[in-house]
Amino acid sequence: MTVIWGVVNTTPDSFSDGGKFLDPDAALQHAQELCRDGAAVIDVGGESTRPGARRVPAPEEQQRVIPVITALAAEGIPVSVDTLNASTAQAAVVAGARIVNDVSGGLADPDMLAVVAASGADIVLGHWRGPSNDMYAQAHYERIAxxxxxxxxxxxxxxxxxxxxxxxxxxxxxxGFAKTPEQNWELLRGLGEIMALGPRVMLGTSRKRLFEPIVGTGASQERKDAATAITSALAARAGVWAVRVHDVRATRDALSIVAAWDGR
Incomplete structure (x- = not known):
């Protein structure tokens, strides 16, 4: 069955929950709740990658994420660190993270791949065409998938x-990275081309702008979470290894319903 990753943002400016989990104790409690809801991995991030977000100095990022990662790892919870910085990745693995989630695929920091190679951690290589502050300037594709x-x-x-x-x-x-809403939907329809690459595939649609033309720009998080659960269930049926979400419970229920429908 598809693995669910629960998102914990220790940032003041995340597009969906900025500032709610800046305090390490609050972040830890939220992560524990996500695990109870069915998350198999907790993805901890200290720098927002929303459109227009500013870069965060690595020391500040580490102050946000390392205490949370240390506490989660001490409880035996599998942890991923969401970072563009090789130094943060290294510190996170030392603290107990098992996976480095780099949305830039190793392009933002030239040391990232070597650091991860030496660490023994797994790595998520995201598709990326440039920093968040001007990502949509790069949204040009012949055939996106x-x-x-x-x-x-x-x-x-x-x-x-x-x-x-x-x-x-x-x-x-x-x-959502250097892709318009229409391009995102086209990419999802062509997900088979990503699956054919060979490695495990993780998909993150949670609360992203691709839903806005459907549910409305001012739609509540609850409506976006429902939309996320549907796309996650469709991704699971397509064979995606993991989905990264904010609302784990809704996604867990959607995946379980699809599994029951399919007789699994």
Whole structure:
């Protein structure tokens, strides 16, 4: 069954829950709740990657995420660190993180792939065409699923060249990153081209802008979470290894319903 990743943002400016979990104790309690709801991995991030977000100095990012990762790892909870910085990735693995989730696929920090290779952690290679402050300027594709697959293939090759074994590589098509809502839907329809690359695939649609033309720009988080659960269930049916979400319970229920429908 598809694995559910629960999101914990220790940031003041995340697009969905900015500021709610800046306090390490609040972040830890939220992570524990996500685990009770069915999360198999907790993805801890200290820097927002929403459109227009500013970069955060690595020391500040580490002050936000390392206490939370340390506490979660001490409880035996599998942890991923969501970071663009190699130094933060290294510190997070030392603190107990098992996976590095780099939305840039190793492009933002030239040291990232070598650091992950030496650490023994798994890595998520996201599809990325540039920083969040101008990502939509890069939203030009001939055929988006094919183009994204080709660019992810290059990142897979770079990771392998750095010494990261294929079994440690996960790919993420980067829904919302340098992609318009229409392009995101086209990419989801072509998800098979991403699956064909070989590594495990993680998908993150949670509360993203692709839903706004459907549920409305001012729609509540509850409506976006319902939309997320539906896309996660469809992704699971397509064979995606993991989905990254904010509302774990709704997604868990959706995946369980699809599994029951399919007789699994």
């Amino acid at each position: 094919r183009d994204v697959a080709q660019e992810l293939r290059q990142r897979i090759s770079a990771a392998a060249a750095a010494g990261i074994a294929p079994a440690r590589i996960i790919v993420d098509p980067g829904i």
